[in-house]
Every structure is written in structure tokens, then in C-alpha cells.
Amino acid sequence: MSEPLPMNLPSVAVGVPPAVESGVSPGGPPGSVTVRTEPAPTIRSSVDLAAAIRAHALRMVTRAKASHVAGALSMADLLAVLYSGVLRHRPDQPDWPDRDRFLLSKGHSCTAVYATLALRGFFPESELATYGQDGSRLMAHISHKVPGVEFSTGSLGHGLPFGLGKALAAQRDRKPWRVFTLLSDGELDEGSNWEAILLAPQHRLDNLVALVDYNKIQSLGSVAEVAELHPLADKFRAFRWAVREVAGHDHNAIRDALETVPWEPGRPSCLIAHTTKGRGVDFMQDQLAWHYKSPSPAQLADALRQLGCPD
Amino acid sequence: MRTAFIQELIRQARTHPRIFLVVGDLGYSVVEPFASEFPDRFLNAGVAEQNMTSLAAGLASEGWHVFTYSIANFPTLRCLEQIRNDVCYHRLPVTVVAVGAGLAYGNLGFSHHGIHDIAALRPLPNLTLLSPADPGEAAEAVQWLAENPGPSYLRLGKAGEKTLHTVQGSSLGPIRVSKPASAGPASIAFAATGSVLSVALEAAERLAAQGQPVTVFSCSRLKPADREAFAELWKYPRIVTFEEHVLAGGFGSLLRELAPDGIRMRSLIVPETLTSVVGSQEYLRTQAGLTVDAAIRALESFSASPTTR
Ligand SMILES: Cc1ncc(C[n+]2csc(CCOP(=O)(O)OP(=O)(O)O)c2C)c(N)n1
Numbered sequence: 001m002s003e004p005l006p007m008n009l010p011s012v013a014v015g016v017p018p019a020v021e022s023g024v025s026p027g028g029p030p031g032s033v034t035v036r037t038e039p040a041p042t043i044r045s046s047v048d049l050a051a052a053i054r055a056h057a058l059r060m061v062t063r064a065k066a067s068h069v070a071g072a073l074s075m076a077d078l079l080a081v082l083y084s085g086v087l088r089h090r091p092d093q094p095d096w097p098d099r100d101r102f103l104l105s106k107g108h109s110c111t112a113v114y115a116t117l118a119l120r121g122f123f124p125e126s127e128l129a130t131y132g133q134d135g136s137r138l139m140a141h142i143s144h145k146v147p148g149v150e151f152s153t154g155s156l157g158h159g160l161p162f163g164l165g166k167a168l169a170a171q172r173d174r175k176p177w178r179v180f181t182l183l184s185d186g187e188l189d190e191g192s193n194w195e196a197i198l199l200a201p202q203h204r205l206d207n208l209v210a211l212v213d214y215n216k217i218q219s220l221g222s223v224a225e226v227a228e229l230h231p232l233a234d235k236f237r238a239f240r241w242a243v244r245e246v247a248g249h250d251h252n253a254i255r256d257a258l259e260t261v262p263w264e265p266g267r268p269s270c271l272i273a274h275t276t277k278g279r280g281v282d283f284m285q286d287q288l289a290w291h292y293k294s295p296s297p298a299q300l301a302d303a304l305r306q307l308g309c310p311d
Numbered sequence: 312m313r314t315a316f317i318q319e320l321i322r323q324a325r326t327h328p329r330i331f332l333v334v335g336d337l338g339y340s341v342v343e344p345f346a347s348e349f350p351d352r353f354l355n356a357g358v359a360e361q362n363m364t365s366l367a368a369g370l371a372s373e374g375w376h377v378f379t380y381s382i383a384n385f386p387t388l389r390c391l392e393q394i395r396n397d398v399c400y401h402r403l404p405v406t407v408v409a410v411g412a413g414l415a416y417g418n419l420g421f422s423h424h425g426i427h428d429i430a431a432l433r434p435l436p437n438l439t440l441l442s443p444a445d446p447g448e449a450a451e452a453v454q455w456l457a458e459n460p461g462p463s464y465l466r467l468g469k470a471g472e473k474t475l476h477t478v479q480g481s482s483l484g485p486i487r488v489s490k491p492a493s494a495g496p497a498s499i500a501f502a503a504t505g506s507v508l509s510v511a512l513e514a515a516e517r518l519a520a521q522g523q524p525v526t527v528f529s530c531s532r533l534k535p536a537d538r539e540a541f542a543e544l545w546k547y548p549r550i551v552t553f554e555e556h557v558l559a560g561g562f563g564s565l566l567r568e569l570a571p572d573g574i575r576m577r578s579l580i581v582p583e584t585l586t587s588v589v590g591s592q593e594y595l596r597t598q599a600g601l602t603v604d605a606a607i608r609a610l611e612s613f614s615a616s617p618t619t620r
């Protein structure tokens with residue numbers, strides 16, 4: 001591990017050269033994927049962090065021949081900002097009682113969260129190489145057996161109702177911490193979410209934040225083809241939430257929104273992040289197939305080069 | 312198995328005009344041929360299994376035979392009450408199809424381990440529960456269901472399972488001999504449900520080579536099931552069962568409920584505690600003790616403790 005990252009990172013580093021790869025990859029057998037165990041490239045901003053998260057997620061799915069990389073790429077910027085000063089947390093004390101609770105409801109995109117937590121120092125980056133492998137605790141849907149993970153998901157539509165319960169606990173116990181739940185758009189098909197969306201304002205849970213990774217693609221088609229959500233912001237508003245919409249890859253916009261929650265006292269907050277599924281890798285962007293496909297070693301190399309993080 | 316399933320469903324839909332397929336935003340590169348051949352008999356209900364199941368029941372109440380399709384626990388446990396009340400109680404022709412039952416999606420983690428479905432569904436009234444072992448049995452099950460629409464559950468593996476034996480026609484019974492004992496008469500039977508039959512066959516093979524005859528049964532219909540239905544099996548005083556499911560309420564548990572006095576059983580199952588790590592189906596079978604070695608040890612334990620069951 002390199003130096004622990006400072007808790008607060010600016011969106012864009014000021015007055016420093018772009019991050020360069022300092023690690024050297026050990027050579028593996030032909031066709032194998034080498035996973036870097038050398039120190040991470042210098043991360044000076046949340047934008048650097050997002051690139052490192054994407055690079056790790058890509059390496060992990062490639063190595064494990066796993067699916068779901070595009071949804072990890074689409075939410076990397078949200079995670080990078082959350083973990084660059086928005087969330088109150090202590091990597092060396094994952095169960096610090098006053099931490100903010102972060103819940104990943106779209107558990108299939110766990111690679112990005114595992115990468116974030118490792119980069120933040122919750123566990124060694126080298127463990128990421130075990131993702132999805134026999135005997136690993138890094139399950140291919142997010143697992144609470146991993147340090148820094150609050151809640152296992154994988155079945156969609158559980159994160160927000162669970163988050164509501166946590167937010168209620170904080171309210172009843174008069175605790176200062178907040179709950180941030182990250183949802184997918186396809187997941188909003190589930191009635192369980194709307195039951196929670198209905199109930200949260202009823203109890204004035206302004207300590208609850210829902211972030212929607214609105215990438216407009218789900219499993220078997222686009223959101224517009226399957227069950228159109230538009231106008232999504234109006235739906236949340238009609239259910240008495242405070243709502244903001246942001247460009248989901250714009251770190252300053254995300255940060256400005258998240259740093260100022262709750263936006264209206266007594267109301268839960270919903271941040272609708274307009275994102276691109278597969279963001280950052282041109283051949284994955286907006287492609288349904290990349291919900292399923294796993295990159296070949298050549299595609300991985302291409303993707304890492306595009307992210308400025310070559311192995 | 313899912314390829315055999317969809318191909319057979321398309322075949323049956325050509326002659327059964329009331330077959331309808333509803334998917335829960337799943338089936339990429341599987342269900343498209345059905346959707347394009349029968350666009351008016353296909354619906355993607357979205358990631359919303361409770362709605363999917365109740366709307367299937369509604370369609371069924373107007374004369375459609377509806378297949379709902381999703382993976383692992385989503386079409387079963389997520390909407391268990393919809394299956395119980397809307398489908399089973401009203402005795403409506405809805406076939407719930409789960410792909411990736413058992414440990415097929417091993418490395419996707421606990422949420423995707425389909426190891427409680429038999430226990431959850433077996434007590435429901437009017438339900439037929441089919442758990443095929445290989446692509447042939449899966450196709451046979453679909454044929455049978457098309458001819459006999461009713462509340463039903465089809466428990467499938469994923470893709471690429473090997474053909475384990477020849478299946479002819481839709482002569483669906485609760486059990487079939489998958490491999491007769493090498494030199495009869497055998498006093499030991501292996502009984503398996505689902506794709507883990509392959510382990511039972513391999514173990515029997517190894518035992519045959521050691522001069523120990525074992526008859527292997529594949530049990531693809533777990534409900535309706537009564538003592539009579541398994542009469543063939545009760546000819547064997549010692550039975551080892553195989554399933555990718557927990558013991559409680561599963562296949563081994565079913566046979567224990569039905570077995571006449573005096574039959575002794577061992578069950579290879581998935582322990583309830585197998586939840587902290589991931590791995591391939593192969594790996595998790597090893598962790599669970601669903602292996603050839605474990606089967607042979609189970610046999611040895613019969614002689615070690617003659618009175619326990
Ligand atoms: C209850 C449930 N039903 C079905 C699935 C299978 N599944 C996994 S991801 C997914 C949808 C993917 O689209 P989306 O939810 O929008 O995620 P993202 O685009 O962010 O990857 C589905 C249907 C599931 N995980 N849980």
C-alpha cells in the first residue's frame with residue numbers, strides 16, 4: 001500500500017502533473033491478466049480516484065471472466081466523489097459508530113466498490129486480484145463480509161428499504177450519521193423501492209439520500225423500451241422527496257449536490273445522476289452487451305490505455 | 312439446460328397457441344428467438360418479480376399458459392406469496408422457470424445460490440415441481456408441461472450441462488433409472504435430483520470398478536410425489552441422496568418423509584453455513600461435500616453405524 005489517501009480530495013488536482021503509473025507489472029503466462037500489486041498511481045483528486053476505480057474494476061472482471069462491468073464504470077464517478085470527502089468514514093475502523101452508511105443496492109456493480117474501498121485503505125489492493133475466485137470473500141455481488149461494506153445485495157430492490165430502516169434508527173437514536181444508498185435505474189422497476197420512496201418522507205427522514213445511477217440501460221433492453229422512468233425527478237417529487245439532477249460524471253456538480261444534503265429539512269434527498277453505462281471505455285459505452293461481456297486481455301489493455309492507467 | 316428449455320418452449324409454442332412467456336428483465340441471448348417468433352406472446356415485465364408473477368396469474372386466468380422466467384431466487388422466493396396465493400390457490404396454469412438453480416451461479420454469491428427453493432415451494436398446493444438433471448430431461452419437462460398446464464415450477468441449471476442419459480418422449484415419472492447396477496442385484500441406490508446427478512453417476516462408476524454394484528436414479532419430479540411413486544427406490548435398503556439444496560425441506564428430506572420403515576439413508580446436501588465464500592459450481596460442491604469421495608464415504612458410514620439412519 002502507498003500512503004493513505006487524505007480524506008478530502010478536490011475534484012481536480014491543481015498544479016500537479018497528471019498521475020503516472022509507478023508500478024511495474026510482473027509478467028504472467030501469455031494470455032493471463034497481471035494484476036498490479038505495486039503501489040497505486042498517485043491519486044490527487046477524485047478524478048484520479050475514479051480512473052483508478054475503473055481500472056481496477058476492469059482488471060477484476062477480466063481476470064474473473066465476470067459480467068457487469070458497464071454498470072461499475074457508470075457509477076465510478078459517484079463513488080469517487082462520495083469517498084473523497086463527502087462520506088464520513090475511517091478506513092482503519094470500518095465499524096466506527098458515527099460513520100455515514102453507504103449501501104450499494106445494485107450489488108452486481110460491486111467491483112467498483114471493492115476497488116474504492118481498497119484504494120481507500122479498508123483492505124489491501126492486492127486482494128482485489130482474488131475477486132470472484134474460488135475461496136474469495138470478494139463475491140461477485142457485494143458482500144458484507146468485506147471490510148467497509150455494510151450490507152450484502154445482489155437481489156435488486158433491497159437497498160433503499162434497508163437504508164430507510166437505518167435512517168429511522170439514526171433518527172430514533174438521535175445519531176448524526178446519514179445513509180447514502182446507490183440504486184440503478186432498472187432496479188426502480190421493483191415495487192419494493194416505491195414502497196420505501198412512499199414511506200421515507202412520511203417519517204421526515206432527511207438523513208436518507210438515494211443516488212440513482214440513471215444510465216438508461218437495464219438487462220434486456222433500454223429503460224425506455226422496458227419500463228420508462230421518465231420523468232423520474234417528477235415521480236420522486238410527487239412522492240415528497242427533495243430532488244436534484246446532475247451530469248453523473250461531473251465531479252464538481254456531484255460534490256456540490258452531495259455536500260449540501262439535506263436540501264430541504266424534513267425531506268429525504270434523491271440525486272438523479274445522468275450517467276453513461278460503460279463510461280470511459282469507448283467500445284463499452286451505451287452497449288447493452290457490456291452488461292454481460294467480459295473483456296479479452298487485448299480489450300482490457302485498450303480500456304486501460306483509454307483511462308490513462310496502462311498496466 | 313436453458314438452451315434446451317427455450318428450444319423446446321419454441322417448439323411447443325408452435326402447436327400450443329396459448330403459451331406465453333414473461334421474463335423479469337433476463338434472458339439476454341436466450342429468449343430473443345421466442346420473442347421474435349411470437350411477439351404477441353412475449354413480455355418483459357422488467358425487474359419486478361412480484362408484478363411479473365401476479366400478472367402471469369392474471370393472464371392465466373384468461374386462458375393463457377404462462378411461463379415466467381428469471382434466475383436463481385428471483386422468480387421463486389422474491390414472489391413466493393404471489394405463487395402461493397395467486398397461482399397455486401387459484402390453480403392457474405403458470406409455470407415458474409428458474410435458471411441457475413442450486414450452485415450453478417456459485418461465484419455470484421449468496422444472493423444467487425438457489426438452495427432454498429425446493430423447501431419453499433414443495434408445500435404449496437396444486438403445484439408440480441420438476442427438477443431435471445440434464446438437457447434431455449429439461450426438454451421432456453417442457454413437453455410434459457405444455458400438455459399438462461397447471462401451477463408448476465421448473466428448476467433448471469444454467470448452460471452447458473452434459474447429457475447424462477437418453478430420455479425418450481414425455482413419459483415423465485418421478486424417477487428413472489439413470490444407470491442400472493453393473494452386476495445385480497444391488498442393495499444400494501444413489502438417488503439424485505438436478506445436475507448433481509453427474510456426481511452420483513461418477514461415484515457409481517468408481518464403485519462398480521471396485522466390484523460394488525449401485526443403481527443410480529434420477530428424480531426429476533419432486534411433486535406430486537407419494538410413497539407409491541418411489542416404489543422402485545424402496546427396493547433398496549440403503550439409499551444415498553444428492554441435491555444442490557439444503558437438507559431441510561429438500562429432496563433428501565422428501566425421501567425421508569416417504570420411505571417405508573427400515574430404509575437407511577445418507578444425504579449429500581449443501582450445508583446452511585456455506586455462505587461466506589464464492590467459487591465455481593465445482594469448487595462449492597467440494598466445499599459442500601457434494602463429491603464422489605463424499606458419496607463413497609457415505610456408503611462406508613452405513614457399515615460403520617448400522618443402527619443410525
Ligand atoms: C430481484 C432481481 N431480479 C433480477 C436480477 C438480475 N439482474 C441483475 S442486474 C439487472 C438489471 C441491470 O440493469 P440496472 O438495474 O439498470 O443496472 P446497471 O445499469 O446500473 O448495471 C438484472 C435484471 C437481480 N439481480 N435481482
Ligand SMILES: [Mg+2]
Pocket residue numbers: 184185186213214215216217218
Ligand atoms: Mg441501468
